Amino acid sequence: MNKKILQSVWHDGHECDILINGVIFTKIDKPLTPAERDGAEMVDCKGFAIMPAFYNGHCHAAMTLLRGYADDMPLMKWLQEYIWPFEAKMQPRDIEIGTRLAILEMIKSGTVFFSDMYWHREYTMKVVEEMGIRATIGVTIAENIDSPEHIEENIRFLQNHSHESERVKIAAMPHAIYTVGEKLFRRCAEVAREEKLILHTHLSETQTEVADCQKANGCTPVELLDRLGVLGSNFVAAHCVHLTDSDMNRMADSGSTAILNPCSNLKLGSGIPQIVKMMEHGVRLGLGTDGASSNNNLDMHEEMKLASLLAKANGQAEALPASEALKMPTANVAQAYGINAGAIAEGCLADALLIDLKNERLAPRHNLTSNWVYAADASAIDSVICNGEFVMRNRHIDGEEDIVREAEACAKRLAGKK
Amino acid sequence: MNKKILQSVWHDGHECDILINGVIFTKIDKPLTPAERDGAEMVDCKGFAIMPAFYNGHCHAAMTLLRGYADDMPLMKWLQEYIWPFEAKMQPRDIEIGTRLAILEMIKSGTVFFSDMYWHREYTMKVVEEMGIRATIGVTIAENIDSPEHIEENIRFLQNHSHESERVKIAAMPHAIYTVGEKLFRRCAEVAREEKLILHTHLSETQTEVADCQKANGCTPVELLDRLGVLGSNFVAAHCVHLTDSDMNRMADSGSTAILNPCSNLKLGSGIPQIVKMMEHGVRLGLGTDGASSNNNLDMHEEMKLASLLAKANGQAEALPASEALKMPTANVAQAYGINAGAIAEGCLADALLIDLKNERLAPRHNLTSNWVYAADASAIDSVICNGEFVMRNRHIDGEEDIVREAEACAKRLAGKK
Numbered sequence: 001m002n003k004k005i006l007q008s009v010w011h012d013g014h015e016c017d018i019l020i021n022g023v024i025f026t027k028i029d030k031p032l033t034p035a036e037r038d039g040a041e042m043v044d045c046k047g048f049a050i051m052p053a054f055y056n057g058h059c060h061a062a063m064t065l066l067r068g069y070a071d072d073m074p075l076m077k078w079l080q081e082y083i084w085p086f087e088a089k090m091q092p093r094d095i096e097i098g099t100r101l102a103i104l105e106m107i108k109s110g111t112v113f114f115s116d117m118y119w120h121r122e123y124t125m126k127v128v129e130e131m132g133i134r135a136t137i138g139v140t141i142a143e144n145i146d147s148p149e150h151i152e153e154n155i156r157f158l159q160n161h162s163h164e165s166e167r168v169k170i171a172a173m174p175h176a177i178y179t180v181g182e183k184l185f186r187r188c189a190e191v192a193r194e195e196k197l198i199l200h201t202h203l204s205e206t207q208t209e210v211a212d213c214q215k216a217n218g219c220t221p222v223e224l225l226d227r228l229g230v231l232g233s234n235f236v237a238a239h240c241v242h243l244t245d246s247d248m249n250r251m252a253d254s255g256s257t258a259i260l261n262p263c264s265n266l267k268l269g270s271g272i273p274q275i276v277k278m279m280e281h282g283v284r285l286g287l288g289t290d291g292a293s294s295n296n297n298l299d300m301h302e303e304m305k306l307a308s309l310l311a312k313a314n315g316q317a318e319a320l321p322a323s324e325a326l327k328m329p330t331a332n333v334a335q336a337y338g339i340n341a342g343a344i345a346e347g348c349l350a351d352a353l354l355i356d357l358k359n360e361r362l363a364p365r366h367n368l369t370s371n372w373v374y375a376a377d378a379s380a381i382d383s384v385i386c387n388g389e390f391v392m393r394n395r396h397i398d399g400e401e402d403i404v405r406e407a408e409a410c411a412k413r414l415a416g417k418k
Numbered sequence: 419m420n421k422k423i424l425q426s427v428w429h430d431g432h433e434c435d436i437l438i439n440g441v442i443f444t445k446i447d448k449p450l451t452p453a454e455r456d457g458a459e460m461v462d463c464k465g466f467a468i469m470p471a472f473y474n475g476h477c478h479a480a481m482t483l484l485r486g487y488a489d490d491m492p493l494m495k496w497l498q499e500y501i502w503p504f505e506a507k508m509q510p511r512d513i514e515i516g517t518r519l520a521i522l523e524m525i526k527s528g529t530v531f532f533s534d535m536y537w538h539r540e541y542t543m544k545v546v547e548e549m550g551i552r553a554t555i556g557v558t559i560a561e562n563i564d565s566p567e568h569i570e571e572n573i574r575f576l577q578n579h580s581h582e583s584e585r586v587k588i589a590a591m592p593h594a595i596y597t598v599g600e601k602l603f604r605r606c607a608e609v610a611r612e613e614k615l616i617l618h619t620h621l622s623e624t625q626t627e628v629a630d631c632q633k634a635n636g637c638t639p640v641e642l643l644d645r646l647g648v649l650g651s652n653f654v655a656a657h658c659v660h661l662t663d664s665d666m667n668r669m670a671d672s673g674s675t676a677i678l679n680p681c682s683n684l685k686l687g688s689g690i691p692q693i694v695k696m697m698e699h700g701v702r703l704g705l706g707t708d709g710a711s712s713n714n715n716l717d718m719h720e721e722m723k724l725a726s727l728l729a730k731a732n733g734q735a736e737a738l739p740a741s742e743a744l745k746m747p748t749a750n751v752a753q754a755y756g757i758n759a760g761a762i763a764e765g766c767l768a769d770a771l772l773i774d775l776k777n778e779r780l781a782p783r784h785n786l787t788s789n790w791v792y793a794a795d796a797s798a799i800d801s802v803i804c805n806g807e808f809v810m811r812n813r814h815i816d817g818e819e820d821i822v823r824e825a826e827a828c829a830k831r832l833a834g835k836k
Contacts, residue, residue: 067781068788072730072739105778207733266727267792269735296792297779306724309684312490315625317687321490360523361715363485363822364829370486374685374714379797404781411782 002388005037009045010357010368011344018050020350023166023388028346048354048382049362050344051372052326054300055134055333056106056114057259058200058238058288061124062090062098064105065411066293075206075268083293089414096123101407102298103131104400109299109378110353112386115200115236115259115288115337117173128168132391134351136198136337138173141188143180151184158191167387169337171198176205177213177221182228189230198337199230203237203258206270210242222247231256236336238288240278241271248281257284257336260328262306264290275311276319286333300329301378308373322373354383420806423455427463428775428786429762436468438768441584441806446764466772466800467780468762469790470744472718473751474524474532475677476618476656476706479542480508480516482523483829484711493624493686501711507832514541519825520716521549522818527717527796528771530804533618533654533677533706533755535591546586550809552769554616554755556591559606561598569602576609585805587755589616594623595631595639600646607648616652616755619643621676622665623657624688640665649674654754656706658696659689666699675702675754678746680724682708693729694737704751718747719796726791740791772801 006018016029019036027036070082090098095118106114113134116124121137128135139154146154161170172192174180180188180201192199204210204221213221222243225231233255240258243251251258260273278285287303289295304325311320331342341349355362355372359380362371372380384392391397424436434447437454445454488500508516513536524532531552534542539555546553557572564572579588590610592598598606598619610617622628622639631639640661643649651673658676661669669676678691696703705721707713722743729738749760759767773780773790777798780789790798802810809815 065782066784067779067793068783068785071785071788071792072736074735078735101778101781108778263727266731267735269730269733269737271733272731292793296788297794299795302723302795305720306727309681309724312687313684313690315687315689317492317496317685318490319687358819358822360519360526360818360822361485363519364483364826364833365486366484366829366833367486367489370489370714374489375485375710376715377717377720377795377797379795400778401776404776404778408782411784415784 003040004043004388005032005040006043006045006050009354010049015046018344020385020388023350025344025346025348025350028344045354047357049357049368051353051355052330052343053112053351053353053384053386054110054329055286055337055339055342056111056288056298056300056329057236057257057286057333057336058261058290059102059114059116059298060118060291061102061114061116062095062118063291063293064102064298065090065094065098065407065414066291067296069293069415071296078268086414092120092123094410094414095120096127097406097410099124099127100131100403102292103127103133104397104403105298107131107133107384107392107397108381108395109297109301110381110384111298111300112351112384112391113334113337113339115171117175117200121170125168129165132389133386134167134339136169136171136200138171138200140173140175141180141184142175143184145179155187155191158195158197161195161197169198171200173200176202176209177224178209182224185225185230186228189228192234193232196234198234198236200236200238203240204242204247205239205265207242220244220247222250226250226254236286238290239265239270241265241273243274243278245281248278248283252282255284257286257332259286259288259333259336260307261288261290261303262310263303264294268294272310273307275307276316279320284332284336285328286336287329288333299378301376304329304373322367322370325373326369350385350388352385353381354385355380356382421458422461422806423450423458424461424463424468427772428467433464436762438803438806441768443762443764443766443768446762463772465775467775467786469771469773470748470761471530471769471771471802471804472528472747473704473755473757473760474529474706474716474718474747475654475704475751475754476679476708477520477532477534477716478536478709479520479532479534480513480536481709481711482520482716483508483512483516483825483832484709485714487711487833489714496686504832510538510541512828512832513538514545515824515828517542517545518549518821520710521545521551522815522821523716525549525551525802525810525815526799526813527715527719528799528802529716529718530769530802530809531752531755531757533589535593535618539588543586547583550807551804552585552757554587554589554618556589556618558591558593559598559602560593561602563597573605573609576613576615579613579615587616589618591618594620594627595642596627600642603643603648604646607646610652611650614652616654617648618654618656621655621658622660623683625660628660638662638665640668644668644672654704656708657683657688659683659691661692661696663699666696666701670700673702675704675750677704677706677751677754678725679706679708679721680728681721682712685714686712690728691725693725694734697738702750702754703746704754705747706751717796719794722747722791740785740788743791744787768803768806770803771799772803773798774800
């Protein structure tokens with residue numbers, strides 16, 4: 001069995017040794033027995049601090065091919081004139097290439113898990129397996145796009161979810177209340193509950209969505225999903241920018257999770273998430289990046305800092321302190337998706353970052369957590385560990401130049417350039 | 419004379435050659451004559467794009483020693499219990515060490531100029547000269563701190579400003595309306611105008627400042643300074659979070675510049691700058707980082723992205739597009755401080771960044787400006803040119819590990835640790 005000792009790594013204010021046994025942190029900062037040392041790979045971590053890795057709670061990985069393809073325009077123009085026509089040309093092989101670029105970027109910025117809502121999931125799964133990180137891959141359902149037959153096939157796939165592995169899970173992902181009808185949404189919720197799967201959807205992203213729902217159903221989107229039996233501890237909703245007090249209570253009471261995507265929400269003009277109010281209502285808050293066509297990157301560190309800043313913006317300098325902000329893209333997302341990870345703690349899955357203490361933004365070291373959250377950026381990450389294995393070391397990932405080159409060529413072709 | 423040709427550098431959508439003659443861009447993307455090529459250092463820039471360097475419009479560089487020393491608390495507690503007691507212990511040599519760490523971080527994140535308001539300016543000037551970038555160094559004036567004799571000495575220094583060099587200028591920097599009385603503020607403005615110096619101050623940073631001014635003077639801080647004859651094309655005001663319509667008109671009509679510090683303003687709970695409204699009123703907007711104790715870094719790229727996101731946040735996805743956002747930390751700040759730079763253009767001072775096109779966040783290249791503003795971070799910067807000379811090459815700066823180590827030791831000592 002894979003066994004590693006991270007030697008002299010900075011953790012909790014001092015240097016210590018950390019034992020990884022298989023895929024688990026088994027001993028942290030305690031004397032190791034000769035048996036524990038026996039056969040272990042010794043990894044010299046002097047000069048590096050260990051930090052929890054990031055978990056991206058909401059993504060459309062393959063859309064990285066559309067990064068910068070259309071910006072700075074209203075949502076419907078953006079979708080109808082640019083994003084949808086581009087996506088219509090994407091083939092399974094393109095999904096694979098785009099996802100590979102996305103995962104390269106994610107690993108480089110310390111992310112070891114993403115929740116993905118897109119099409120051709122088998123190609124996404126393949127790339128995740130190959131690149132060594134974790135994912136919850138959506139069985140995406142949208143009545144405006146998928147045929148009834150394809151939807152039935154997807155429901156059957158959810159009922160026979162044998163396509164999972166240690167690192168890759170599937171989840172029911174009805175796209176949104178405006179693309180999936182009540183009957184089908186209810187059915188997705190039933191199947192997810194029976195099969196013990198996560199159910200993930202877009203929710204209350206824009207004021208228009210909420211207003212349309214009020215008009216059509218006489219209630220908010222959250223109230224609608226509550227009525228349909230969707231809310232619960234397996235329910236993870238992306239965005240949640242426009243929630244009422246009642247919505248927040250329903251989310252909190254049901255044990256549902258809200259995944260905020262502050263960068264995307266600001267960039268598309270959707271609004272500023274009500275972080276402090278949601279926390280006061282007891283809603284579990286995680287973070288995600290959304291797709292790179294509306295962000296335009298997959299950097300969870302940026303989301304973390306932005307979330308913390310937005311929480312404080314209007315007179316609340318003490319809101320969401322660094323140590324709490326750090327949980328939003330780590331432990332909170334892992335917990336929402338049922339992954340026993342997100343902290344450097346015995347018994348947790350061995351996912352972690354090694355950050356370089358020589359980095360100028362980590363000095364002086366009055367408070368390392370503060371430096372990490374507020375001062376550093378992802379480039380301070382030297383190495384990334386997922387499931388007990390290094391997926392990046394010394395900022396190098398095998399084949400990265402080829403991945404970038406291939407994505408560049410693919411995107412050019414799709415954009416109609418030669 | 420120093421002469422360089424940046425060969426095959428990506429600029430405006432294609433590869434071209436750029437001639438730097440002395441400290442000036444003299445020919446861009448045009449055939450070079452044998453005489454122009456003669457004796458030039460050839461710099462192979464294939465695979466790199468050239469971008470304008472950043473100009474930090476408001477900073478307290480030496481406060482980098484206080485990074486992470488106190489966070490997540492209300493402003494007055496932060497100042498009185500942490501920042502001021504720490505600063506009281508700082509000696510000139512500490513200012514030098516802190517400034518050196520600050521400039522290291524600035525160069526690494528592509529900044530070649532900063533406007534600095536602090537004490538012991540001669541030590542700051544020394545480090546700027548040594549590290550090869552530009553600065554406008556404040557003759558800082560604060561009646562709550564400086565003795566009348568020291569203030570007179572400072573005024574005399576402003577009247578005999580012979581301490582300037584090609585890269586380092588001085589400016590009058592009365593701290594704020596709440597630390598400098600009307601009479602002295604008026605005098606600073608007169609001296610600055612006579613001596614053709616920039617006048618820089620903190621302005622309308624918090625609601626409290628505006629309310630206090632209304633109570634004491636029956637007008638807003640901007641109106642007060644207008645009355646005192648401070649506004650004008652040499653006036654550069656930091657923060658400007660809480661301006662009225664009338665304030666914005668006065669700033670615009672007088673040719674004054676507002677330097678927004680969105681990261682610091684959010685983190686300290688001061689509020690969200692009204693970017694779109696200020697632009698509509700025609701106020702010239704630049705960006706700054708403020709000190710690293712309230713940001714907590716000096717990364718102008720982060721400020722640029724944050725400013726663009728905040729402009730769009732509430733329903734205005736088309737506000738402050740990437741190409742406009744790019745001007746705020748570059749040409750606009752340079753112009754405000756009277757520096758003929760901030761763009762890659764013939765006749766401009768040769769300040770620039772070379773960014774690495776292999777960086778995964780710059781792919782695919784549908785729109786390089788968008789990728790640079792929204793997707794990349796400062797780690798895509800490979801090299802930094804200031805005044806025709808490389809101050810960073812291949813992400814390396816001579817002596818950087820020593821600078822970090824020395825700052826770490828200095829900060830520990832000042833914090834009362836051993």
